[in-house]
Amino acid sequence: MSCQTSKDLIFQTMSYQTAYSDRADVRSAVGEIKTNLSNIVDPSLIVYFVSPVYPAAEASRLMAEAFPSAQTVGCTTAGEMVAGKMLTKSIVAMACGKNSFRSIKAEALENIREDKQTVVKAFKNIEDYFHMPVSSMSPSRYLGMVLIDGQSKCEEYINDQIGNQTNVTFVGGSAATDNPNGETYIFVNGKTYTDAAVLVLLEPSNGFAFLKTQSLSLTDKKLTPTRVDESNRIVYEFNNKPAAQAYAQALNISADELPKHYTTNPLALVFDSKNYFVRDPHSILENGAMDFFCSVKEGMELTVLQAQDIVANTRKDLEQAWLNNRDPKAVIEFNCMSRMIELGEKNQKQEYAALFKSVPTIAFGTFGESYIGHMNQTSTMLFLK
Amino acid sequence: MNTTKQILNFIIKEKAQGNTFQELNIQMRIMMKGVNVKGILEEKVPDDPALSEKLKAIAQEFDVDLKKMAAIN
Numbered sequence: 001m002s003c004q005t006s007k008d009l010i011f012q013t014m015s016y017q018t019a020y021s022d023r024a025d026v027r028s029a030v031g032e033i034k035t036n037l038s039n040i041v042d043p044s045l046i047v048y049f050v051s052p053v054y055p056a057a058e059a060s061r062l063m064a065e066a067f068p069s070a071q072t073v074g075c076t077t078a079g080e081m082v083a084g085k086m087l088t089k090s091i092v093a094m095a096c097g098k099n100s101f102r103s104i105k106a107e108a109l110e111n112i113r114e115d116k117q118t119v120v121k122a123f124k125n126i127e128d129y130f131h132m133p134v135s136s137m138s139p140s141r142y143l144g145m146v147l148i149d150g151q152s153k154c155e156e157y158i159n160d161q162i163g164n165q166t167n168v169t170f171v172g173g174s175a176a177t178d179n180p181n182g183e184t185y186i187f188v189n190g191k192t193y194t195d196a197a198v199l200v201l202l203e204p205s206n207g208f209a210f211l212k213t214q215s216l217s218l219t220d221k222k223l224t225p226t227r228v229d230e231s232n233r234i235v236y237e238f239n240n241k242p243a244a245q246a247y248a249q250a251l252n253i254s255a256d257e258l259p260k261h262y263t264t265n266p267l268a269l270v271f272d273s274k275n276y277f278v279r280d281p282h283s284i285l286e287n288g289a290m291d292f293f294c295s296v297k298e299g300m301e302l303t304v305l306q307a308q309d310i311v312a313n314t315r316k317d318l319e320q321a322w323l324n325n326r327d328p329k330a331v332i333e334f335n336c337m338s339r340m341i342e343l344g345e346k347n348q349k350q351e352y353a354a355l356f357k358s359v360p361t362i363a364f365g366t367f368g369e370s371y372i373g374h375m376n377q378t379s380t381m382l383f384l385k
Numbered sequence: 386m387n388t389t390k391q392i393l394n395f396i397i398k399e400k401a402q403g404n405t406f407q408e409l410n411i412q413m414r415i416m417m418k419g420v421n422v423k424g425i426l427e428e429k430v431p432d433d434p435a436l437s438e439k440l441k442a443i444a445q446e447f448d449v450d451l452k453k454m455a456a457i458n
Contacts, residue, residue, distance in 0.1 A: 297419040373417040
């Protein structure tokens with residue numbers, strides 16, 4: 001194992017190496033990444049995340065051309081990170097050695113807004129590749145990564161269908177961009193997709209683990225959605241009152257003040273004190289309705305959350321996770337855009353990035369995170385050993 | 386044990402295929418589908434035909450055959 005520092009920070013191990021480039025020209029940026037990943041000979045998988053400042057289709061094509069031995073999978077971002085360095089306007093990439101995985105299959109899902117059978121079709125192709133039903137794949141032997149168009153509002157059903165088909169755990173995030181109304185893109189083996197997702201089924205050679213962490217604590221305040229438009233992620237009423245009014249009452253503030261509390265007091269669907277799924281408000285609509293970055297179900301009680309320090313909480317959770325899963329050789333993080341923004345506002349970006357300094361890591365700012373379901377204001381991570 | 390809890394327990398066990406850790410994940414997956422899993426398991430939710438139907442639909446989505454439960458019982 002060796003570590004070298006140049007203009008661009010590079011970490012490398014036997015099996016995994018990360019690199020980034022912030023060169024303005026996409027061809028030059030991909031060239032720099034190729035050079036800086038060259039210690040991994042004939043990589044089997046390249047995972048990469050691309051700032052929306054780059055032409056998406058060209059970045060995807062060039063990355064596939066640069067690594068002909070590898071399956072290349074990625075998406076666009078709302079910010080990027082490599083171990084020790086938070087970035088914008090860059091491409092970050094991880095090369096996985098040819099022996100890192102016993103098998104890899106990446107399947108693009110197209111037309112996800114209309115085609116509700118797309119997950120089933122993708123799994124059929126994965127089954128053909130692995131010669132076994134996904135329903136019988138061992139979740140301790142296989143893992144999945146999922147990237148989904150962050151503008152599609154399809155994350156809930158894709159995660160739901162994944163769980164219907166298999167017990168293999170899929171972790172991932174929603175492709176993002178720097179413009180709330182901009183297109184997000186998914187990259188699979190040189191092709192570029194929108195209105196799409198990718199499932200990557202992996203059989204790692206040396207084990208793996210997951211971490212889901214959110215720097216928010218539960219309060220005793222509850223809100224029950226009593227009238228919703230689930231597919232459009234709109235809540236008309238909480239507790240039989242206009243949503244914004246009930247939400248503001250729960251926080252003991254006026255509805256006008258509510259937007260200032262979206263990230264400090266989001267809501268969660270709670271399973272137990274350790275397992276909850278954050279739902280971030282997006283805006284107040286007409287008649288006091290509210291839309292969210294995540295759908296909520298009518299009648300399912302939600303708990304008001306209170307923001308905690310992201311760096312301190314993530315450090316604690318990482319230390320615990322690394323205690324339980326010794327010596328991860330690489331980390332892929334899917335970190336909510338709103339967490340990235342908050343880190344920036346509190347001038348904690350580099351402190352956060354430093355948490356990952358000892359392990360080759362790539363990350364991107366997401367429009368939502370995937371782990372069992374779709375959620376917000378969370379970091380989901382994949383640890384590869 | 387009420388009927389709803391029986392159905393839910395059966396779905397969780399069958400889908401988990403004997404993996405205890407998976408049982409927790411499956412409970413959370415079912416919660417994400419809009420079912421008060423904890424409430425049912427703690428018997429705080431009374432039997433309800435609509436809820437039973439919802440669980441039967443989830444069993445179908447998970448490819449769990451509830452006829453096997455009838456056979457066991």
